[in-house]
Amino acid sequence: MALVFWGSTKCDLCRKVLNVGDQIVTFPNAIQNELDPLYNFNDKVYHLTCLMNSPQWNEIDLFLKQYSLFKRTKTCVVCEQLITNPEEYLNLGCLTIDSKNPLFKYNFLEFHKQHFKQWSEKWEIQSQLRQQKDDKLWSGNSLDWILEF
Numbered sequence: 001m002a003l004v005f006w007g008s009t010k011c012d013l014c015r016k017v018l019n020v021g022d023q024i025v026t027f028p029n030a031i032q033n034e035l036d037p038l039y040n041f042n043d044k045v046y047h048l049t050c051l052m053n054s055p056q057w058n059e060i061d062l063f064l065k066q067y068s069l070f071k072r073t074k075t076c077v078v079c080e081q082l083i084t085n086p087e088e089y090l091n092l093g094c095l096t097i098d099s100k101n102p103l104f105k106y107n108f109l110e111f112h113k114q115h116f117k118q119w120s121e122k123w124e125i126q127s128q129l130r131q132q133k134d135d136k137l138w139s140g141n142s143l144d145w146i147l148e149f
Contacts (some may be wrong), residue, residue, distance in 0.1 A: 002026045003047040012041075013050040023048040028067060030094045034139040038063060040096050059097045066094070070108035078115035088112045092125070092146070102128050116149065 003009070006020045018024055029043040037056055051060055074083045078134070082091045091110045095103040106125055116122060126147055132138040 001028050002043050003097050009045055011047045011050050012044040013046055013054065014148075016047070018045065020045070025051055025064070030067060031063075031097070032093055032140060032142045033096060035137065036094075036097055062099070063094060063097050064108055068090050069140070070110070074110060076112045076115055077109045078111060078119050081112075083110060083112055088114070093143075095125075095129075095143070103132070122146075 002018070004024065005028060006018060009018050010075065011018060011024075013114060024045055025048055026045045027041045027043065029033060030130065031039045031042050035037060038059060041056075041060065054060065074089070075081065077082055089110070090113045091108060092106055094107050095101075097123060098104060103125065106121075129143060129146055
């Protein structure tokens, strides 16, 4: 998450200084695919109005809503139990913001590590990720662990 120092940190879009009382959005470092249209928003801070006026606002809004839900849950997709031990926690993060992409439905899913290994759809995610890398639709190695898990 981007750090904000009121009176010195600047909005990454308009480059104006952020002041106490400004409505801001701190964008998490959560977009994994370097080719994703929102990748360059990672780990930066913005005036809310600047983001809302951005051509990508619909995608940003959808992403932020998904991310907000993700931060509140910590429930395993497989067993539907709360994940209480950080050593057992695994999440997929944001795989894509494109709702037509087959990986979209897997955004921010959370697992106990042992359940992900057994999860029947793990193979589908691995296959899709390999295919997208082969087709040059995915760049970066941040999710290579999924291919090897």
